[in-house]
Amino acid sequence: MTKVILFVLFQFFAFLSFAQPNLVPYVHPLIGTEKMGHTFPGATVPFGAVQLSPDSDTLSYEFNGKYNGDVYRYCAGYKYEDKTIVGFSHTHFSGTGHSDLGDFLIMPTQGALQLNPGVASNPKSGYRSAFSHANEVAEAGYYKVKLDDHNILAELTASNRVGFHQYTFPKSDQSHVILDLMHGIYNYDDKVVWTYVRVVNDTLITGYRQTNGWARTRTVYFALSFSKPFKAYGQQSQDKPQVYKGFWRKFDQTRNFPEIAGKRIRMYFDFATQEGEKIKLKMAISPVSQENALANMQTEVPHWNFEQVKTQAQTAWNRELSKIQIDASEPDKVNFYTSLYHTFVNPTTYMDVNGQYKGLDQNVHQANGFTNYTTFSLWDTYRALHPFFNLIQPARNNDMVQSMLTHYDQSPLKMLPIWSHYANDNWCMSGYHSVSVLADAIIKGVFKGDAQKALNACIATSNHRDYEGIGEYIDKGYIAATSNSTSVSNTLEYAYDDWCIAQLAKKLNRQDVYEMYQKRAQNWQNVYDKSIGFMRPRLADGTFKSEFDVHSTHGQGFIEGNSWNFSFFVPQDPATLVQYMGGPKKFATRLDTLFAMNLPDMFFAETEDITREGIIGGYIHGNEPAHHVAYLYNWTGQPWKTQERIRMILKMQYKPTPDGLGGNDDCGQMSAWYLFSSMGFYPVVPGSEEYSLGSPSVKNAQIKLENGQTFIVEAINQSDQNVYVQKVLLNGQPLAKPTITHSDILKGGKLTFYMSAKPMKK
Template sequence: MINRRSLMGAASVASVLPVQSLAAEDDLCAHVDPFIGTGGHGHTYPGATLPFGMVQLSPDTSNNGWDSCSGYHVKDGSIMGFSHTHLSGTGCADMLDCLVTPRTGAVVLNPGEPGQIEGSYRSRYTDEVASPGYYAVTLTDSRVRAELTATLRTGLHRYVFPAGEAGHLLIDWAHGQRNWWEKSPATKLDNTSLRLIGNDTLVGGRQVFMWAGGRWIFFALKLSRPFSRAELYQNDAPVGGNAAAGGKLKCALHFDDAGSAPLLVKVGISAVDIDGALKNLEAEQPGFDFEGTRRAAHLAWQSELSRIRVDLSDPNDRKVFYTAHYHSLLAPTLFSDVDRRYRGMDNQVHRLKPGEENYSTYSLWDTYRAAHPLYTLTQGPRLPGMIGGLARMGQESPAGAPIWPLQGRETDTMIGYHSAAVLAEACVKGVPGVDYKAAYKVIRKRAFDDDVHGFGLYRQLGYIPADKVDESVSRTLEFAYSDWCASKLAAAVGAHEDARKLRERSRNYRNLFDSYIHFMRGKKADGSWVTPYFPQSLGHDQKRWRDYTETNGWQATFLNQHDLYGYMQMFGGEKAFESKLDALFNAPSDLDHGSLDDISGLVGQYAHGNEPSHHVAYLYAYAGALPKTQSRVRMLMKAMYRAEPNGLEGNEDCGQMSAWYVLSALGLYTVDPVSGVYVFGSPLVNRARLALGNGRHLSIVAEGNGPDKVYVSGMRLNGKAWSRSWISHDTLMRGGELRFLMSATPNPAFGARLADRPPSFV
């Protein structure tokens, strides 16, 4: 164990220097391109939403394919309609609730498939426009111009039909994501209902049994003018009356005068009940003021984006940066009604106390790495709600510590128990308004009692055996990191014996390190290594097991985030560890047969397209080779992010892919978020100004920066020389000026002394 210094030490500088404003009048929304990531494997959506908004009103091009996890992909070629809930950049599929499709001609109930327009209610499209809080498109087959905008809990549509023609709206309440790998994929629903109220309102509810199994969703839809007639359908057969329940429900609202004036449609949603959806609609969208709502959405985004203002020489870099910042602010999503009611993880309805907030959509395996650390810098007012809500989930959920909570349900997706990382980071950084003792009770139960995903074997043997549990290597390593995080939370709440045990257990990574070949590999329950072993492989027996989670032996060997100095010794010291890092980046990029699409963005065997690699380029700093971090990080920013639909090398994953870029472009990254430490890289920005949310600002200056000036020759904090390759969160939050002195040649002395390297395992 290396325990060389406190995180503060002599680094604290209390003075706050004045910093220059960066183009305060600039319209930052103009630099955002929501279409970045809608191609390739980015899995983003281009529609209208607000920062962390509950409604994501966006076009659906497909609900049946991995690359359409968000409901949209640029290659699909046709639009089914516009639904109100979407996931940003995930690898699993759900949502797409309350599809509204404007059409002319006869009612068609068949949704069709991409490339199969005839006989379906799909339409080809042209003239797409998207900016934060706004989306527009022309549906060429339907000849309707559609525009979308949103508030936190409502969506507002504006449709212009062909002049002088009739038209209708089809509301497909059977529509949702499907499991594309099944033989006959379908959206699994129960408790479905639709009901007409008067001649201008439609309400409905349903329970969805897809990824977030058993989640509830309700909607209330109101029209700017009455419909001429309405038709309800059950299992694609017309039914009489004003209400229908059970089966696959749809509704057609007809307008004989559709082309006489724009038709506006407002929709409120709720996970509680129809009354909640109506209240959300009345509170946030009392009228049909499309331009006013659009302006308010624009201003909300301008306010959020302006928390980080940057000067970048390349306009494409500026577009990539602000789009990345935009994408990082889409999740977690608000998940409570205006009357403070919400549906908890126990499937019961609860009411928040005044001032509390509730959120959903925590992709914790991804976002603990960079998205949540970014929020601790710029989202201070929201943190008590985000972190407090996560702690509350653990208390309410029958599943215990949150893993991947979505819409009041636990998806139990991915590995480790990384709610411990987010809670511990918040505690270490002093986020107020969170009951950390109550949160630790939930984390402690997972750490010491629960037997999930091989955790019982992990506690018994010190590792998960590869012949008993799949993905055993990754599970062991990530349980070890979660143990480290839990130990920090335990220490903070006074559970010191727990902290000691968890701290020691967090070194279980040693049990799967093969000191002969210097790779992490699978081990059987009897203690023998699994064979055959190839570091570019997913594991020893891919038909039954994989030894790794969305990685291979190369990438998993660098999963250690918390005990770097202890880990280096297993390779033979820091130089040997540095050489192993070099080997990772220089290895052939060949992948074993049967590899996963998630292993993407390859540089050698480093895979930037998936989160387990995101900290790896910064590990050189711990070995005293900071210039290699600088050159690698600058290369990754330029190679892995582009201002085009196929501009992300992997899934966006609820903001993590983008948050890596935002932090790295500022010259900072959190290898171990619960340490409260940021490691320096190579800033892409010339200057940046961060509003820290505490009345202070941080100015970042990259003096002499340029495409060929990727190295940092030295640094200054508030005018004073700074020799360390890292900085603490507390120091950053004091504000002032952090100045990087950029150079075309490396300075191997900067950050090389052991005393100047980032702390680890402290």
């Protein structure tokens, strides 16, 4: 009885929350699935552990034994360009530039059993199916597609840790569900280290899989429940025969076996189905154990009501999306809420309902008083995503910082994460940008934990002499070109990170630390060649490297960028950089040149992660290092150029179409850039309270803060032509300079932009 009442109450509150505007229709998960966006179209809840999504292909079927482009191409498992779907797997990155995951592929089929995926050019060669975008629906928390070759309608939804499948079959005595445990993303021959499956009864199986991929040592446990008992089941192992075959001698290991273990296992489950019969599956995952996976399922989805799970997922999405309510054009609303959706996909929950998770030390830990998260793409996300969370998701960002500190505690190196997922650091990209995230969260008052401990973790990480030239950087003030292939960008990024540590130390009254790191923060000057006015690789003897190309992104001492872009990377001190580069006027002219230059085709062939559309002139928006650059006009006395460029980038780099993202979304960093910029302000230098103003593209945005305040951005006379800002009032008072602070926003109030078609060149 109590249960019924609670359920009714729940429905009532769910209704209440829908009394808010329904923003879910503005989310188009297919945006970014074509070309370079690397987003996935499937079902997930905000920051959910499960991302249940179609894989249109992966590396598994074409791998030639070498690192090749497909590692990159199928980062999200799905490409809008593809004509077939292999199946639906439960873990996906959103927008990354390297691949992994793709755990536990499920595919419903019908007709003669096929246990290999087949090839895209001939889908009938395997269990995969042709499909059409006309029969595909992708919503926040829901995905639907017709599998043409099997005449099966597939629908997917999810709770945090459970993927919920609903398959509508035709009448058939040969209906099957395939569970391909060899499938994975970034799936070279030896990725699957070991797989164990236990058939508990005719509707439940549990097991685990250990992989050696981008994450070197990763185990995911599962529990898979069927709404209808399977008639029979079996497997086809691709394993080499074992030396000892006791098990095989005593039991049939291909049909109706009680358990199976090996490296290369594909299972099937047989059903007879009536026309239109729905078979539902729940797949729960856990980083800890089969038991925890089962408990996750029983806690989150103890029933078979697909619609209820879908409604809960979409209610959860709407609750998050409603934190910002905007008035804008319909296409802009799609861009905005899809961006908001993409920022709330990662980082992902990484603990079971009982709070257990696998730590970086490969031990099981208990998260006490916080939600443990993983999937930290920090080189990307320190810039705008975590600052965005500090504004919109401070409670979660507090937990994310806590998660990073537990990572530090469990690290055998005693280092904060670089790029971490699933109890592993893959060490991707450069810098030690965790320190930026920690500093920003502490300086903005978001982190409620032990700030001194956080500072100590920053100090330890930044003094890890063995790591990527840090020792030389400390000794010399820069990394020599002969020591490291990305010596210049490393030096620049360390210098910025050190500035963050200095600000944090200042906040925490650690004067000695502040002074030391403030000094280290100047190290950018050591790789600036005044003679040419560019950042440039320097040799150990102090001279600059002679052969040098300011346009090329390869072999010039930079990572994912060229000197043209990276020379602007001094977010901690644009004013001094402006002076170094000849003063405001010359600096502005350089920015003009950047946005206007013509790069040779050769450049695109050599550059990762971006399409031609990801570049405006020489400004590379598809990669991150220049994300603050358009705001630098604000330091030259020509803010109208910032306004103009921002509106241009918003327009050109974000479109409400599958190919709408010009580069990898990078776990939400691209989207967070959009969200800030479309509301008229941007954190040029995370680690400070200051936002630099640009030109909002929305007419109105209401930001509902966790502290109960509302901050409103209003753009008077807004239009596509009126990209220039005439004046800005904060709570009715004109601003003296084009900045506001985090504290200004937290107080609530209104920021009013007066827009015009003419630049205010005063």
